[in-house]
Amino acid sequence: xxxxxxxxxxxxxxxxxxxxxxxxxxxxxxxxxxxxxxxxxxxxxxxxxxxxxxxxxxxxxxxxxxxxxxxxxxxxxxxxxxxxxxxxxxxxxxxxxxxxxxxxxxxxxxxxxxxxxxxxxxxxxxxxxxxxxxxxxxxxxxxxxxxxxxxxxxxxxxxxxxxxxxxxxxxxxxxxxxxxxxxxxxxxxxxxxxxxxxxxxxxxxxxxxxxxxxxxxxxxxxxxxxxxxxxxxxxxxxxxxxxxxxxxxxxxxxxxxxxxxxxxxxxxxxxxxxxxxxxxxxxxxxxxxxxxxxxxxxxxxxxxx
Amino acid sequence: xxxxxxxxxxxxxxxxxxxxxxxxxxxxxxxxxxxxxxxxxxxxxxxxxxxxxxxxxxxxxxxxxxxxxxxxxxxxxxxxxxxxxxxxxxxxxxxxxxxxxxxxxxxxxxxxxxxxxxxxxxxxxxxxxxxxxxxxxxxxxxxxxxxxxxxxxxxxxxxxxxxxxxxxxxxxxxxxxxxxxxxxxxxxxxxxxx
Numbered sequence: 001x002x003x004x005x006x007x008x009x010x011x012x013x014x015x016x017x018x019x020x021x022x023x024x025x026x027x028x029x030x031x032x033x034x035x036x037x038x039x040x041x042x043x044x045x046x047x048x049x050x051x052x053x054x055x056x057x058x059x060x061x062x063x064x065x066x067x068x069x070x071x072x073x074x075x076x077x078x079x080x081x082x083x084x085x086x087x088x089x090x091x092x093x094x095x096x097x098x099x100x101x102x103x104x105x106x107x108x109x110x111x112x113x114x115x116x117x118x119x120x121x122x123x124x125x126x127x128x129x130x131x132x133x134x135x136x137x138x139x140x141x142x143x144x145x146x147x148x149x150x151x152x153x154x155x156x157x158x159x160x161x162x163x164x165x166x167x168x169x170x171x172x173x174x175x176x177x178x179x180x181x182x183x184x185x186x187x188x189x190x191x192x193x194x195x196x197x198x199x200x201x202x203x204x205x206x207x208x209x210x211x212x213x214x215x216x217x218x219x220x221x222x223x224x225x226x227x228x229x230x231x232x233x234x235x236x237x238x239x240x241x242x243x244x245x246x247x248x249x250x251x252x253x254x255x256x257x258x259x260x261x262x263x264x265x266x267x268x269x270x271x272x273x274x275x276x277x278x279x280x281x282x283x284x285x286x287x288x289x290x291x292x293x294x295x296x297x298x299x300x301x302x303x304x305x
Numbered sequence: 306x307x308x309x310x311x312x313x314x315x316x317x318x319x320x321x322x323x324x325x326x327x328x329x330x331x332x333x334x335x336x337x338x339x340x341x342x343x344x345x346x347x348x349x350x351x352x353x354x355x356x357x358x359x360x361x362x363x364x365x366x367x368x369x370x371x372x373x374x375x376x377x378x379x380x381x382x383x384x385x386x387x388x389x390x391x392x393x394x395x396x397x398x399x400x401x402x403x404x405x406x407x408x409x410x411x412x413x414x415x416x417x418x419x420x421x422x423x424x425x426x427x428x429x430x431x432x433x434x435x436x437x438x439x440x441x442x443x444x445x446x447x448x449x450x451x452x453x454x455x456x457x458x459x460x461x462x463x464x465x466x467x468x469x470x471x472x473x474x475x476x477x478x479x480x481x482x483x484x485x486x487x488x489x490x491x492x493x494x495x496x497x498x499x
Contacts (some may be wrong), residue, residue: 031340031343102359102360106352154342157351
């Protein structure tokens with residue numbers, strides 16, 4: 001059992017996306033990340049409907065209780081939504097907040113739930129079961145479900161494309177097409193335009209690429225670290241020729257895994273927030289030049305994130 | 306545990322643990338287009354579906370709930386502040402009225418005292434005047450009575466003296482004699498009294 005779960009030679013296998021249906025050309029038609037994302041979508045829709053009902057103001061007959069969100073989970077989501085809207089987005093986007101908030105909330109929770117699903121060892125559990133009933137599936141590294149969808153650069157890239165569309169769409173809506181194009185000059189003197197305009201155009205693409213790579217790299221690195229430490233722990237406990245050496249290694253590695261797991265939970269929240277926050281910052285950068293000084297103040301924050 | 310500590314654990318373990326036999330070719334965390342294309346397409350399609358559904362069924366309700374709650378809280382805070390302001394104004398007015406009432410009461414007390422003193426002084430003066438008047442009147446009455454008594458006494462004395470003198474002289478004393486005797490006696494009496 002352990003050999004299929006934690007003792008794989010390559011810890012990356014525990015992290016990456018796994019194919020489930022592959023066509024003759026080797027193209028993955030369905031993979032574990034896709035199932036994960038469907039689960040994420042279902043969680044968001046069902047959970048969202050539940051939370052929306054709980055957060056909505058009740059009937060007048062309920063008296064003062066109609067203003068209270070009674071469910072703890074709904075209350076938690078309400079607090080997160082309220083914090084993101086009032087403390088994170090509104091200071092940057094002002095009046096545009098209400099229009100853009102649905103997208104920003106959706107992308108935050110979509111990434112967050114995928115990150116959290118990646119921390120549940122569904123893939124390993126599946127491998128244990130598949131090892132019993134369909135060993136060839138494990139041998140071919142196939143999986144129907146599990147892993148971290150946001151570890152896939154294709155997923156993070158897709159989300160970054162969505163962000164890029166919103167960032168530039170909001171910019172064009174705010175500035176007008178002429179203003180948007182003019183913004184590419186950064187109001188620099190004409191003789192600097194040959195340098196500035198390519199940089200600004202590149203920046204338009206680099207921003208979403210940075211979003212995609214940041215999320216992909218954080219999820220990949222963290223999960224590989226967990227997998228490596230789990231591998232060390234398992235080898236220390238079960239495979240070491242010298243128990244006096246293997247046991248302490250197993251203990252230290254196990255403690256390390258627990259610590260890193262907590263760190264990964266934090267990173268899961270943090271990266272979802274960072275993706276949403278940077279999208280907000282990039283939207284705010286494409287504003288009227290009257291706000292430009294204010295906007296550039298956020299570029300430092302974006303660079304640090 | 307910070308990154309440095311994590312790397313230290315990783316490195317230590319790496320030194321201590323025998324490397325596993327590499328049965329598989331090391332996988333790359335970067336999926337190739339063949340591996341990832343449909344995953345990416347699924348991601349964006351699912352995201353758009355979720356975004357669309359949430360934007361119509363969930364976010365508006367949550368936004369309405371948050372906004373209504375915000376408005377309610379703001380309204381309640383404003384009402385509480387207003388009520389507190391009104392209470393403060395009422396308290397200030399009450400204290401001001403109380404202070405005015407106290408001052409007025411004090412003033413009234415002092416006025417009453419003053420009036421009482423004045424009245425007492427008036428009454429005393431009146432009583433004194435009446436007393437003096439009564440005393441003067443009594444004195445006058447006494448004087449008149451005394452004078453009348455003396456007159457009567459002299460009149461009787463004169464009558465008696467006349468009778469006695471008549472008896473002694475064996476003749477009647479005329480009215481003119483009596484009158485003359487009386488006038489003389491009264492004149493002497495006045496002289497003696499004065």
